[in-house]
Amino acid sequence: MRWLLEVALVFCCVYCIAATGLVRASDERKKLIKLDQLLTQVSKRGTGGKTCKARCQDGWIRYQGSCYLIVQNQCTFHEAEVNCKKHGADLVTIEDANENTFLKKHLTTLKGTDFWIGLTDSVTEGVFKWVADQSKAVFTDWAKDQPDNYHNEDCVHVHASRSFVWNDRPCVDRVQSICEETFKRKKY
Numbered sequence: 001m002r003w004l005l006e007v008a009l010v011f012c013c014v015y016c017i018a019a020t021g022l023v024r025a026s027d028e029r030k031k032l033i034k035l036d037q038l039l040t041q042v043s044k045r046g047t048g049g050k051t052c053k054a055r056c057q058d059g060w061i062r063y064q065g066s067c068y069l070i071v072q073n074q075c076t077f078h079e080a081e082v083n084c085k086k087h088g089a090d091l092v093t094i095e096d097a098n099e100n101t102f103l104k105k106h107l108t109t110l111k112g113t114d115f116w117i118g119l120t121d122s123v124t125e126g127v128f129k130w131v132a133d134q135s136k137a138v139f140t141d142w143a144k145d146q147p148d149n150y151h152n153e154d155c156v157h158v159h160a161s162r163s164f165v166w167n168d169r170p171c172v173d174r175v176q177s178i179c180e181e182t183f184k185r186k187k188y
């Protein structure tokens with residue numbers, strides 16, 4: 001009879017320890033969920049509302065705070081921008097020499113010849129603005145004697161035959177394109 005009581009006592013102890021452990025595990029889990037929510041909020045604030053991405057979607061390439069997609073289909077400038085928007089992006093904004101060099105290096109590894117970038121003077125002739133944020137182009141890399149608005153050219157592309165320098169051409173032409181999704185902090 002005594003051994004039965006001892007067994008019952010051991011079972012009781014084991015159950016109590018296990019139950020205490022479960023309660024602790026549950027508390028830890030709640031704390032972790034709370035911490036995760038806080039980190040998500042901080043992350044969103046620091047990127048102007050966009051969640052920070054650890055990696056780009058499959059098929060996109062990463063450079064600093066952006067992901068880029070080279071679109072192989074031949075599209076008009078407008079079709080190319082609509083296509084980028086479908087992916088949550090815009091036609092690329094090339095802000096400085098470093099980004100320009102990065103893209104040139106990548107484009108030389110591809111078969112394409114001409115690619116739309118997100119620059120146009122379709123609103124005011126001669127005033128080139130980026131479609132992503134309507135800002136005026138500060139950095140530029142025009143080909144010699146470009147832009148020339150020859151036969152009303154309002155959209156800008158880069159071309160392989162001239163080391164990917166920029167040229168304005170008719171927006172209805174169909175070429176490949178470059179989309180950019182950016183995760184940089186917005187400038188105010």
Ligand SMILES: [Ca+2]
Pocket residue numbers: 066092093094095099180182
């Ligand atoms: Ca950019």
Ligand SMILES: [Ca+2]
Pocket residue numbers: 121122125126149152153154155168
């Ligand atoms: Ca023009």
Ligand SMILES: [Ca+2]
Pocket residue numbers: 146147148149150153167168169
């Ligand atoms: Ca031209």
